[in-house]
Amino acid sequence: MPETVACVGAGVIGGGWVAHFLAQGFRVHAWDPAPDAEAKLKRLVDAAWPALTSLGLNNGASRDNLVVAPTLAEAVADAVFVQESAPEDLPLKQKLLSEIDAATPPGIVIASSTSGYGMTEMQADAATPERLVVGHPFNPPYLIPLVEVVGGARTEAWAVEHAADFYRRVGKTVITMDREVPGFIANRLQEALWREALHMVANGEATVEQIDTAITDGPGLRWPVQGPMLTFHLAGGEGGMAHMLDHFGPSLKSPWTRLEAPELTTELRDAVVEGCEDEAGERTIADLIAERDRAIIAIQRAVEEARDG
Amino acid sequence: MPETVACVGAGVIGGGWVAHFLAQGFRVHAWDPAPDAEAKLKRLVDAAWPALTSLGLNNGASRDNLVVAPTLAEAVADAVFVQESAPEDLPLKQKLLSEIDAATPPGIVIASSTSGYGMTEMQADAATPERLVVGHPFNPPYLIPLVEVVGGARTEAWAVEHAADFYRRVGKTVITMDREVPGFIANRLQEALWREALHMVANGEATVEQIDTAITDGPGLRWPVQGPMLTFHLAGGEGGMAHMLDHFGPSLKSPWTRLEAPELTTELRDAVVEGCEDEAGERTIADLIAERDRAIIAIQRAVEEARDG
Numbered sequence: 001m002p003e004t005v006a007c008v009g010a011g012v013i014g015g016g017w018v019a020h021f022l023a024q025g026f027r028v029h030a031w032d033p034a035p036d037a038e039a040k041l042k043r044l045v046d047a048a049w050p051a052l053t054s055l056g057l058n059n060g061a062s063r064d065n066l067v068v069a070p071t072l073a074e075a076v077a078d079a080v081f082v083q084e085s086a087p088e089d090l091p092l093k094q095k096l097l098s099e100i101d102a103a104t105p106p107g108i109v110i111a112s113s114t115s116g117y118g119m120t121e122m123q124a125d126a127a128t129p130e131r132l133v134v135g136h137p138f139n140p141p142y143l144i145p146l147v148e149v150v151g152g153a154r155t156e157a158w159a160v161e162h163a164a165d166f167y168r169r170v171g172k173t174v175i176t177m178d179r180e181v182p183g184f185i186a187n188r189l190q191e192a193l194w195r196e197a198l199h200m201v202a203n204g205e206a207t208v209e210q211i212d213t214a215i216t217d218g219p220g221l222r223w224p225v226q227g228p229m230l231t232f233h234l235a236g237g238e239g240g241m242a243h244m245l246d247h248f249g250p251s252l253k254s255p256w257t258r259l260e261a262p263e264l265t266t267e268l269r270d271a272v273v274e275g276c277e278d279e280a281g282e283r284t285i286a287d288l289i290a291e292r293d294r295a296i297i298a299i300q301r302a303v304e305e306a307r308d309g
Numbered sequence: 310m311p312e313t314v315a316c317v318g319a320g321v322i323g324g325g326w327v328a329h330f331l332a333q334g335f336r337v338h339a340w341d342p343a344p345d346a347e348a349k350l351k352r353l354v355d356a357a358w359p360a361l362t363s364l365g366l367n368n369g370a371s372r373d374n375l376v377v378a379p380t381l382a383e384a385v386a387d388a389v390f391v392q393e394s395a396p397e398d399l400p401l402k403q404k405l406l407s408e409i410d411a412a413t414p415p416g417i418v419i420a421s422s423t424s425g426y427g428m429t430e431m432q433a434d435a436a437t438p439e440r441l442v443v444g445h446p447f448n449p450p451y452l453i454p455l456v457e458v459v460g461g462a463r464t465e466a467w468a469v470e471h472a473a474d475f476y477r478r479v480g481k482t483v484i485t486m487d488r489e490v491p492g493f494i495a496n497r498l499q500e501a502l503w504r505e506a507l508h509m510v511a512n513g514e515a516t517v518e519q520i521d522t523a524i525t526d527g528p529g530l531r532w533p534v535q536g537p538m539l540t541f542h543l544a545g546g547e548g549g550m551a552h553m554l555d556h557f558g559p560s561l562k563s564p565w566t567r568l569e570a571p572e573l574t575t576e577l578r579d580a581v582v583e584g585c586e587d588e589a590g591e592r593t594i595a596d597l598i599a600e601r602d603r604a605i606i607a608i609q610r611a612v613e614e615a616r617d618g
Contacts, residue, residue: 012546040547047595051602088560116563138527139544140598143605146527173526175519182563185515186523189502190537192566196501197537201580202571206494208584210484212536214495217482218447218455220532224608225615227521227529228499228506235448237321238349251397254425254491257501258569262511271510275517286356289449291615293360296452298611299533306534306604 002027002060006079008072008100010037013113014085015044016141018066021083023049023142024170025058027065031075038068048142055143076104081166083135085113090121097132098125109162111135111149115187118180119152129154133163136184137172145173148184189228196257216303225295226288233276234288241276245269311336311369315388317381317409319346322422323394324353325450327375330392332358332451333479334367336374340384347377357451364452385413390475392444394422399430406441407434418471420444420458424496427489428461438463442472445493446481454482457493498537505566525612534604535597542585543597550585554578 005021007014010032018041021028030041045063052061069075076082082104086096093114100110109131112122123129133151138144147167151160164174175185183191200206206214222231229241236244249264262268280288314330316323319341327350330337339350354372361370378384385391391413395405402423409419418440421431432438442460447453456476460469473483484494492500509515515523531540538550545553558573571577589597 012544047598048602050599051606055606088557115557116560138531139540140602140605143602144527144530145609146523148523173522175523177515179514181509181514183566185509185519186527188509188566189505189520189523190528192501192505193498194537194541195561195566195569195571196498198561198571198573198577198581200490200494200497201584202574202577205488205490206486208538208581209588210494211498212538212588213482214455214457214484214498215532215536216534218453218495219499220529220536221453222447223524223529223532224612225525227524228502229517229521231448232503235321248397248424251425252504252507257492257497257504260504262504262507264507265511268507268511272507272517275510279518279521289356290359291618293357293449293452294618295612295615296449297360297364298615299608300454302607302611303533303604306600306607309600309603 002065003080004029004078006031006076006082006104007085008032008075008082008096009085009087009113010034010041010068011085011087012044012139013137013141014083015041016048016139017083017085017113017137019045019048019052019140020142021170022063022065023052023055023057023061025060027067029067029069029075029077029079031069031072041068042066048140052142072099073103076100076108079104079108082108082110083113084110088115088117090117093117093122094125097122098127101126101128101132107131109133109159109166111163113137113141116183118182119150119155120180121152123152123154130156131159133159134184135163135167136187138186145171146175146186147172148175148177148186150177150180150184152180199258221296221299222292224299225292229272229276230279230288233280234285234292238285240273240285242273245272311374312389313338313387315340315385315391315413316394317341317384317391317405318394318396318422319343319350319377320394320396321353321448322446322450323392324350325357325448326392326394326422326446328354328357328361328449329451330479331372331374332361332364332366332370334370334374336376338376338378338384338386338388340378340381350377351375357449361451381408382412385409385417388413388417391417391419392422393419397424397426399426402426402431403434406431407436410435410437410441416440418442418468418475420472422446422450425492427491428459428464429489430461432461432463439465440468442468443493444472444476445496447495454480455484455495456481457484457486457495459486459489459493461489530605530608531601533608534601538581538585539588539597542589543594543601547594549582549594551582554581
């Protein structure tokens with residue numbers, strides 16, 4: 001008999017979690033107050049299943065392990081882990097998390113998929129807030145590995161560790177944050193790009209399609225390989241990030257975005273340079289270039305094939 | 310006898326252009342004032358060649374078609390197209406572009422790889438500014454398809470069209486801009502993310518490696534497939550971008566980034582929704598989800614294989 005994960009809220013994100021946990025071989029008890037939630041959820045799981053099958057299902061993984069529970073209490077009763085994915089509405093999440101907390105057996109960790117609220121504010125009404133954490137996934141949660149884990153002021157360290165361990169066990173890449181930053185890390189980076197894009201559309205400087213093409217055929221091809229920092233480590237040529245910052249640093253002052261740039265202090269410059277060198281580890285610039293080039297070619301082929309079906 | 314392209318400046322970007330034009334089967338006449346330029350350039354071309362070979366070289370493509378010219382005049386004398394990739398230094402580019410303009414036969418288009426200056430300011434000292442355009446590539450220019458093309462106040466339309474046609478002919482994805490926007494489109498989007506990342510490092514909110522992991526294992530896996538706009542079109546579930554904006558619009562007001570968000574007016578909301586629908590074309594949300602999922606899996610495999618060598 002597989003373990004049970006409870007998924008509260010079955011929209012795009014909650015439903016994506018359901019698909020992921022089913023593919024990992026868990027029983028999933030889902031609950032969502034919407035009248036058409038069950039039909040939508042099953043459509044979403046069915047749509048995800050071919051991808052999950054091609055990725056490889058765990059032993060015992062089956063869509064038959066999905067139970068849509070009639071009540072929240074029944075959904076969480078037997079859960080080893082609870083994932084809340086309700087709409088982004090703070091009072092709603094505060095109320096729902098306190099209800100989940102009241103209904104969930106003691107010692108079971110409850111994670112919220114919130115894309116930006118801090119757990120400190122969300123756990124305000126909970127009776128046992130020490131087991132409430134943020135476990136922020138990316139759409140689709142059944143494919144994108146990243147989960148950002150962070151607790152609130154009243155969360156205990158064991159709950160954060162337990163959530164991080166659980167997510168790693170189900171195949172996720174976990175970033176554990178030691179403090180609450182609005183938008184966490186990835187959403188904040190993504191949000192900066194998104195806001196700039198909205199400004200450009202608002203001002204007629206670029207169309208929606210130009211913005212997407214600029215990313216899909218431009219820098220977007222580099223980001224899955226080495227991220228924005230290592231990418232620029234290679235923009236500096238044989239001099240790496242140090243040369244890049246010393247050469248392009250001044251352009252931080254040019255009015256390229258509506259986001260004001262930080263002062264490029266020696267401390268910041270050195271932190272970025274050393275961070276890149278640590279991340280590169282044994283890999284030389286030449287190694288990184290070869291790796292990047294192999295990946296970009298394969299990524300372009302992968303995208304073309306996916307588009308052709 | 311293949312046609313000749315002149316590449317002025319042979320650093321990371323100029324050298325990348327050299328490799329691209331060689332792989333396309335052109336003769337390349339390169340010029341760079343640095344004493345060690347030729348050795349560096351040949352190392353760069355040699356490093357790129359395996360990737361270019363695996364992509365497929367054009368007929369007659371050979372590294373033997375590279376000639377490092379002793380003078381600027383000799384480099385541009387027989388060129389059908391001139392690509393300038395000097396350091397980002399406005400007075401330097403103004404002076405160099407006027408020298409290139411003086412040395413290049415009439416009617417030949419001269420493009421600058423500048424990552425952010427407007428051609429209006431760069432063409433200030435040129436005798437025949439009408440043929441000067443920006444042709445902004447992305448590193449590495451021999452792999453990333455995108456080139457942003459835009460003229461200056463004194464550039465004539467035929468030169469912009471000629472540059473766009475030439476880049477398309479050599480396999481590039483061209484975005485032609487009808488106005489000078491600092492940072493063009495892709496750099497401006499990339500720069501917003503980069504600035505936010507620098508702020509996070511400066512404030513100790515994330516390490517360089519966390520920032521890269523947040524992108525490589527998170528949103529970065531989606532961007533080569535559908536770009537930031539279509540990606541969010543899918544974040545709205547069956548309701549698409551309209552639901553996404555109506556649901557997450559308020560979070561634009563939350564302090565997620567140091568970039569102030571635009572007012573989400575009805576006009577902006579409708580422009581983004583309609584832009585996504587136009588871009589999706591015949592593809593339903595389900596089609597786009599299936600395409601995205603196939604691509605993300607293939608991209609992850611591509612990146613893993615590239616990392617393993």
